Amino acid sequence: MSKTIFYARVSTSEQTSDHQENQARLAGFDIDEVVADHGTSGVTTNLADRPNGKRLFDMLREGDVLVVRWVDRLGRNYQDVTDTIREFMRRGVIIKTVINRMTFDGSTTDPTQQAVRDALIAFMAATAQAQAEATKEAQKAGIAFHKEASPEKFKGRKPTFDRAAYDQVMALHQAGQGQSAIAKATGLQRNAVIRITGDPLKVDATLTRWGM
Template identity: 30%
Template sequence: MSTHQRVGYVRVSSTGQNSDRQLDGIKLDRLFEDKASGKNTDRPALQEAIRYVRDGDLLLVHSMDRMARNTEDLLRLVRELNAKRVTVEFVKERLTFNGDSADPIGNLMMTMLGGFAEFERALIRERQREGIEIAKQKGVYKGRKASLNAQQIEEIRRRVDAGGKKAAIARDFGISRETLYRYLRSTVA
């Protein structure tokens, strides 16, 4: 006799955020958690959850925007899970999608709500850009502060000139290789 599992998936946008309010008080057999931005396509816990769930299982997700980057991604993920005969429930929206039944109203609601969430994220990004532009015009916004000081940048330059591997140097300074390249480009006189 097979037992169906109640599997949860939660995502927070950064490592500093807490996922406790998502799926709080809901009994789960297994929980998968990602700490990644919604725009990030690299969501290893979600992929692991999709591989984990089986025919008859229920995947509970706090809300649609926690699962998908955009409407197209949302529809694809739900279709993929329903094809495995996994029921997907979005707790906040109170919507359930089951591969056994074609629910045109549910699919319409999912498409509309996913589209609204995508639109809202786009508006937030637009307002953020506008706010930064206004702050720049007022001379208030200076951009992100440099991760490294002048001495550290000079040390990077010396190590690169001496033939050091850029990936290892970036790791030693706790920066990405792209940041290292940006420092090298900016210090060229």
């Protein structure tokens, strides 16, 4: 028996895929199973390399329907998206989008219909990648602007200790001293010692940004 599988992807672990599923159900899709990836980039990670995206390649069978909000949920890399859709169509899977209600079906044998379908797939995949690149450039421009307008903001919180204290903490830590003992010896708060010893490279970078 064929199934309708809904695939969702969100870019950060703080986001939820529920709204994508709800949108699909409100659009009239009768979904049998939901597969979702959270905190996964569509630009840098191919569908087959995602924890749950790769499940689709094992789950989908001839006659199944794969529903996605739009093709950018499959990915934002042109080559990966076009390869993925064509692979699923070769298996007899029908791909449908919630937005614009597009349907990609590999069963058609008419060459004109195939050409139109393939051109549309290519266009949508290219648009998804172009949007991702435009967003990235806009973010870079925004960061550059704010760095110039408010440089202190991008330094992070100013450390409550100086380079000498940092070096002293690291020396005692490498000598095997515990965090409480280091705090007592240096006069620093134990939380500061924990922060230094927990991620010394990050703390070193922060000191450098503040010219310390």
